[in-house]
Amino acid sequence: MKAVRFHEYGDAGVLRYEDVPLPVPGTGEVRIRVAATSFNPVDAGIRSGGLQGPFPVTFPHTPGIDVAGTVDALGDGVDTVAVGDAVVGFLPMTGDGAAAEYVVAPAGILAAAPSNVPLADAAALPLVGLTAWQALFELGRLTTGQRVLITGAGGAVGAYAVQLAKNAGAYVIATASPRSADRVRAAGADEILDHTATAVTDAVTRPVDLLLNLAPIEPSQLADQAALVRSGGTVVNTTVWMQAPSDEARQVRGLNLYVRSDAEQLAGLVAAVDRGELHIDVSRRVRLEDLPAFHAEAAAGAVSGKVVVLAPAA
Secondary structure (H helix, E strand, O other): EEEEEOOOOOOHHHHHEOOOOOOOOOOEEEEEEEEEOOOOHHHHHHOOOOOOOOOOOOOOOOOOOEEEEEEEEEEOOOOOOOOOOOOEEEEEOOOOOOOOOEEEEEHHHHEEEEEEEEHHHHHHHHHHHHHHHHHHHHOOOOOOOEEEEEOOOOHHHHHHHHHHHOOOOOOEEEEOOOOOOHHHHHHOEEEEOOOOOOOOHHHHHOEEEEEEEEOOHHHHHHHHHHHHHHHHHEEEEOOOOOOOOOEEHHHHEEEEEOOOOOOOHHHEEEHHHHHHOOOOOOOOEEEEHHHHHHHHHOOOOOOOOEEEEEEOOO
């Protein structure tokens, strides 16, 4: 089969599109015929070696944390899915990923794929959808009627975070550049702040219950924004290089999200997609063989929105 792999850490030039052996599922695993994976910034961080502390990989390594595809073979002890099932999943971060024609996955991480979108497009859901859900509801404890400020809402996670918060009955204030403002507005934000023109701390005039930071801002900026959170509120940060600020005097909790795979939560997101309550937004589709060039493009900062990577047709 074909796969994209890297045999050493480095820039996009270490990625190779090559022939590799067909994987065999072990006990509790399934093999999936990949329809698509997606690109996530963490893929580039792992490839570069910058994240080898938390996410050590064995060479050669195949990237691609998200998967959408069809179950092709079952390992021993698997009875939760069947051959032919269309599934989605958030794969283990340090195992071989889905930038390939086939991938092996633990059966327990998989959920049935949405029925009303193309299977390949469903690869845009797992990692970013789970990040948004866990940040808002597990850590942020967001409830109906609360005010949430989502910084960096124009990114891939932000599109889901805005939708999920709005669906939960929250008042959503979102920061976005003019390039992504229409997408954030379509997701349902009540207010959109152009962070390129106005300081967020000047634009938000009433306290918020939850600050969800998705943006690569400086720690000092996040600390300033945390002052917008009411006493007893919460700051949730998803960037890995800084800590979420807390304020013990005001009982403001500062929490960092380390997203995890959760099949039950993913199934809930899929159900929301099937009900028409959650929209999967795909900004671009690239072929698997073009993934090395796409990594180089992403490193140059020329990518926005959620990109899916299509496996070769069967």
